[in-house]
Amino acid sequence: MIKTYNDFFTDELLIKIHQHLDSPMSIWINQRSNGTENENTFGMYEVSHIEFFNTELVKYINTKLDSSFLLERVYFNRQDTNQDGSFHQDTEFGYTFLSYLNVDYQECWGGKTIFKIDDETDEVIPYYNKSVLFKGNIFHKGMSFKAEDVPKRISLAFKFIPKEVRLTKEEVKKMVVKISEENTTEVDPDTVNVKLDYDSGTEVVTKTGDDSPSDTEKMTMELMPIKELVFAKINFHPDIVEEINSYIDDEIIPNNKSNANKLVGQYSQDERSAQLVFDFESDVGQLLKGILDNVATAYLQQGYERDARAITEQCWTNHGYAGDYNPYHDHPYMGVYPSGHMCTAGLSGFLWLKVPECIRVLDDKPDTITGSNGKINGFTHLAWGHNTIHDLKKLKFTTEKYLKPKEGELWIFPNWLKHQVYPFFGEGERRSLAMNWGVYDSEKELKKYMNEDQIKAFDDRQNEIENKSE
Numbered sequence: 001m002i003k004t005y006n007d008f009f010t011d012e013l014l015i016k017i018h019q020h021l022d023s024p025m026s027i028w029i030n031q032r033s034n035g036t037e038n039e040n041t042f043g044m045y046e047v048s049h050i051e052f053f054n055t056e057l058v059k060y061i062n063t064k065l066d067s068s069f070l071l072e073r074v075y076f077n078r079q080d081t082n083q084d085g086s087f088h089q090d091t092e093f094g095y096t097f098l099s100y101l102n103v104d105y106q107e108c109w110g111g112k113t114i115f116k117i118d119d120e121t122d123e124v125i126p127y128y129n130k131s132v133l134f135k136g137n138i139f140h141k142g143m144s145f146k147a148e149d150v151p152k153r154i155s156l157a158f159k160f161i162p163k164e165v166r167l168t169k170e171e172v173k174k175m176v177v178k179i180s181e182e183n184t185t186e187v188d189p190d191t192v193n194v195k196l197d198y199d200s201g202t203e204v205v206t207k208t209g210d211d212s213p214s215d216t217e218k219m220t221m222e223l224m225p226i227k228e229l230v231f232a233k234i235n236f237h238p239d240i241v242e243e244i245n246s247y248i249d250d251e252i253i254p255n256n257k258s259n260a261n262k263l264v265g266q267y268s269q270d271e272r273s274a275q276l277v278f279d280f281e282s283d284v285g286q287l288l289k290g291i292l293d294n295v296a297t298a299y300l301q302q303g304y305e306r307d308a309r310a311i312t313e314q315c316w317t318n319h320g321y322a323g324d325y326n327p328y329h330d331h332p333y334m335g336v337y338p339s340g341h342m343c344t345a346g347l348s349g350f351l352w353l354k355v356p357e358c359i360r361v362l363d364d365k366p367d368t369i370t371g372s373n374g375k376i377n378g379f380t381h382l383a384w385g386h387n388t389i390h391d392l393k394k395l396k397f398t399t400e401k402y403l404k405p406k407e408g409e410l411w412i413f414p415n416w417l418k419h420q421v422y423p424f425f426g427e428g429e430r431r432s433l434a435m436n437w438g439v440y441d442s443e444k445e446l447k448k449y450m451n452e453d454q455i456k457a458f459d460d461r462q463n464e465i466e467n468k469s470e
């Protein structure tokens with residue numbers, strides 16, 4: 001099922017869509033279209049948490065299509081010129097609704113969406129404000145723009161789930177439930193948001209379909225994974241990594257302002273082993289703080305639907321050499337409101353800046369660490385529980401994760417998360433930057449957990465403070 005619609009959104013809605021698209025608050029995350037060998041990247045700006053997209057636009061689409069879709073997520077795609085996507089499926093039984101947003105689009109630019117059903121192909125030309133609705137299990141790819149001096153190809157993608165999934169008895173018998181490996185978000189797929197799909201290969205019937213099975217044959221099933229924790233992984237451009245490293249080499253190391261008395265790290269095996277204060281006063285510091293504040297705020301809003309801002313409070317370097325390690329620990333709370341109250345939530349993170357060859361050559365995900373094979377030397381270990389191997393057999397999920405350090409990768413997580421760094425034994429420096437953020441809730445977010453009396457007391461206090469400052 002592939003349906004197209006010309007001039008889909010009203011001018012009023014288009015203006016609002018472009019306001020979000022051009023906003024300095026838009027945060028684009030680079031993604032790969034599919035698989036590993038395909039090196040093409042495209043940018044993604046998640047807007048699932050914004051009411052205009054998750055409510056107003058969804059309502060508009062459902063009204064226009066006479067459908068009753070529920071939203072799974074919505075985001076902008078930004079595709080580089082000359083970087084074609086590759087064939088993939090979006091979902092097993094959902095629907096994708098794509099709207100093309102290049103205002104001055106001309107057909108000679110190319111950039112079609114190509115669909116493949118059996119051996120037939122179908123194409124949609126991305127005219128401005130044209131939209132296409134298709135079943136998520138149809139193979140498709142987005143081609144890039146190919147003319148000189150053309151903009152990036154922009155589209156807005158809605159991932160919909162039908163309100164009801166109806167299967168016949170025969171289909172239920174054939175149904176195999178599998179864990180999807182589809183990378184649906186910028187977050188690592190095996191840690192959060194484990195997504196369960198029906199492997200039914202059957203027509204999913206919703207109000208948009210027309211040949212639903214009779215009522216007596218219907219069964220419904222819903223799967224509800226519960227989230228434990230959200231990580232963010234951000235890839236820094238190598239130029240920024242280089243700039244930070246030069247700044248550390250030229251300023252931070254010569255200044256030699258140790259932060260070790262506040263930290264549990266055991267960095268002492270080499271004369272260059274150290275943990276040093278990294279302040280935000282320099283241009284590089286300012287640049288980095290801006291990025292860190294923005295990505296961590298996006299993490300809170302998109303990962304936790306938290307109406308809050310993250311402010312980087314503290315940052316330090318870790319210079320690890322053979323034998324150095326960082327024992328199992330968590331981080332203290334950071335951040336104080338102007339009223340003097342501590343923030344109730346905090347974030348922590350690390351950015352890997354140098355990885356020695358002896359760690360670099362290790363497998364990303366070692367199959368085993370028996371036989372003293374050293375396959376997690378220099379890895380970071382994260383743990384959010386103490387589930388054992390027996391728990392896994394009893395249908396509980398794993399509560400830990402090993403990360404092989406990679407230059408330019410920043411990980412963000414709540415500050416209560418326990419973590420440690422294993423020692424490595426070889427030449428070179430394992431360098432990282434660690435940081436803590438305060439989580440500053442909006443007034444709306446703070447009031448979510450207050451009863452009437454507490455809200456009144458809060459408002460009175462606010463008024464008092466305001467009156468004083470006048």
Ligand SMILES: [Fe+2]
Binds near residue numbers: 088089090140
């Ligand atoms: Fe897609």
Ligand SMILES: [Fe+2]
Binds near residue numbers: 330331434
């Ligand atoms: Fe730490």
